[in-house]
Amino acid sequence: MEPESNREERSTIDRFFRGLSECIFHSKLGVADVQMVDYVSDLLLRFTRIDETQRVRQPDGQPATEVFQMLCEAERRIGLARRGVHRHIGDFTLFWSGMYPESLRKTKRGQSCDEFLDYCKQGKRAYAIAATIQGGDDRPSSEVLMQMSEQFEMCAYGLREIRREWEEGAGGESGLLLG
Template sequence: MTADPPGRHELLRRFFAGLTEYAFAVRMGVVDPPLVDYVSEMLVRFVQSDVIYGLRSPRGERLIQVADMLAEAQARQGAARRQMHRHIGDFTLFWTGVYPEMADRMRQGRKDSLIDYCDQGKKNYYLASRLPAAAEESAPDDVLMRLSDNFELCVYGLGEVRRQWEQREGESETPLLLG
């Protein structure tokens, strides 16, 4: 009897876990398994654009700019506010680390043009770490605090992850993330 092959989500999880561990531990010498696991899981979640842009206003409008996300976070309380701040941290970390060229383009001529994504990422992870978590919250306060304290290091690490997956994608006939 053989086991069923892993599904797409599990393959992505393994792929990003391996790349993230390699980039952080081997390439950078960062040995912090909870932090690395968090970054890896964020990548898996953000493969879906509906998760990247998953925050909505009370009217159901998709929030695509950090300025709008910040305004909405101020209107929330408790665990909902923590989730907003955590998402802003994830959003800014993802774009500045994985696709910095897109982060720059996304801000041009918009509300976000005056927002420093690194500063906002650090600040929002810090704020999230200080707010009460919902029962199903998967991010411990100490991991969010370390993301705040080491934001630039994580940005660099995500750049390493991107370089590794692009290198592996160049060696394959099928795009790794789309195949």
């Protein structure tokens, strides 16, 4: 259980994502793993900022916006930096394959190296690699990252359910948001 003071410091959007994630994962999907659900809600909060989605930089300083570019950057790094890039690849692929899978199908032929990548496979692989590199106390544990790898498809499905729920709730239908 969190201390009361910690709970009060959370922003409205953080509480929104946490509540929605907990409702979908715990109630609808039957997932009892609190750490995994917390990780997913933290991912949603982090990815509300464009600078977080473009955190990985290429040698010329430009953001790596495609998974292929991020994979190349991961190979150039060692230690915690390598872990961070692989974790970001896992987060990036999970976010897009879960929240906006239709955008992955719209990749124009010949316009992106990512059209040849399987986002789920790359995300699972990236989380598994990140899990093999020990992080500090302020980072997600290797166990959580390995769990994200093993449960990638289920987490992506959960994210699709979160999106469906907030879209239905926003449309005035009887959803969790406006119930």
